[in-house]
Amino acid sequence: MTESVFLRCIDPGCHATLDVDSVVHGCPLCGGLVDVAYDWDRLPTPGAITFFAERWGGRGRPLDLSGVWRFRELLPFAREEELVTIGEGQTLLQTPDVRSLDLDLMPGRLGFQYEGLNPSGSFKDNGMAAAFTMARRLGRRLVACASTGNTSASMAMYASLTRLPDGRPMRGIVFVGSGKIALGKLSQALDYGAQTLQVDGDFDACMRRIREASDRLGLYLMNSVNPFRLEGQKTIMYRVLEGMSWEAPDWIVVPGGNLGNTSAFGKAFMELQMLGLVSHIPRLAVVNAAGADTLCALFNDHGLRWNGGEWDRECVTAFYGKMDGAGVKASTIATAIEIARPVNLAKALRSLDVMNGVVCRVTDDAILEEKARIGRTGFGCEPASAASLAGLRQLLSKGVIDRGSRVVCILTGHALKDPDATVMYHMGREEGGAAAPPRRFSNSPVRVADDPDAICRAIGQD
Secondary structure (H helix, E strand, O other): OHHHEEEEEOOOOOOOEEEOOOOOOOOOOOOOOEEEEEOHHHOOOOOOOHHHHHHHHHOOOHHHHOOOHHHHHHOOOOOHHHOOOOOOOOOOEEOOOOOOOOOOOOOOOEEEEEHHHOOOOEOHHHHHHHHHHHHHHOOOOEEEEEEOOHHHHHHHHHHHHOEOOOOOEOEEEEEEEOOOOOHHHHHHHHHOOOEEEEEOOOHHHHHHHHHHHHHHHOOEEOOOOOHHHHHHHOHHHHHHHHHOOOOOOOEEEEEOOOOHHHHHHHHHHHHHHHOOOOOOOOEEEEEEEOOEOHHHHHHHHOOOOOHHHOOOHHHHHHHHHHHHHOOOOOOOOOHHHOOOOOOOHHHHHHHHHHOOOEEEEEOHHHHHHHHHHHHHOOOOEOHHHHHHHHHHHHHHHOOOOOOOOOEEEEEOEEHHHOHHHHHHHHHOEOOOOOEOOOOOOOOOOOOOOOOHHHHHHHHOOO
8 A cells, every 4th residue: 555655745846755654744855745645546446436425325334424534545545444533524515595695696506515514513524534544553642733723623532532553542732822712612622631732922833833842742743734634625525526416516615724625625626637537627716814815915916826836935935024024913703714824835826726716815894794694594604614605705796706607615614613703793792892893694682671571572572
């Protein structure tokens, strides 16, 4: 197996290859990002797409129950007996009513891939199933992540449930920035038993420190710079395709933070096209929050492109230098994408190239309004998820996306991940308690006296 699977630097000027069991955070030769790569000619691939759907009939088998490992032939980096699963990826493509969303899209043309139904409540479980498989295979007991919330919740959950082959429990360690984590997510990391270190600084500071600690203490890093995380996240696209009878949509719209999903989706479609499993590759729209819009600024304002792997590194260095000089920090209500220095920037540029993608930015007000709209359709989501619908609305209004297009929005996490944002929106308060401007979909509680007549009048039955 390992002869057919390896790690490869994505920089075309390097393309160094490493053994699949190498523990690296980047290419040791050039410092670039690495992919998990496969010698597809020597690996089993299904004879027909129905191969995967038929596995639903064997849901009594844990690997077929998993929405990640049901597609194990498309991420074949470990043996079946090594795979870690807790039932992740049981998410289905949903079809909301576009009329209730007041969206200028033809009926039946919108899909929500609602990843909030994963065990920890977010899409991160897809990647953790793959990353923990490698951590367990390598005998790495200490696992760690820097997090704005969802990563820590998912990693802590998997650490609490996974034991090494010799029976020892794993130990999860979480780095969070001071005050920069939603309490719903922090509560999960605490409850699952992870050691939580609250670092004075933001997510980017946490990433710097965790890399240093991983080198000194042998921590196995579980952020999306770990290429196996992205292998698991590829399966989100497989389930989207499965929900569309393996006919790719016209557009995939996804929130952009650390750009792990963006990177994974492009890799998924590169491989699927090479294997002849899709007739065309959909276009990609990545949506930044306005307060954390690094990709949008670099892509749209500075013209940064993949350029065959020869992307302008000096442009990025200068951009970060100006950002640091001005003291700019990421700041958005969508804490899951509150990241100023996305570690997967290079892979995201590659995905935008492969998928003929676009990038846009949306305000926090737009995110909150769309979050409330999504809630009215029965799919409660965290603020970052709603960035996808806010971005879709913007791109429809600009004519970038046609109203007849088939569009899938990725809803990354459950509403209960960040209940404070929901309550503040509906109660008419901003963070810190100040009064908020009127919200279109505000649904504040109605105060009534402890009196039957008053209650009936409030309900409208007087």
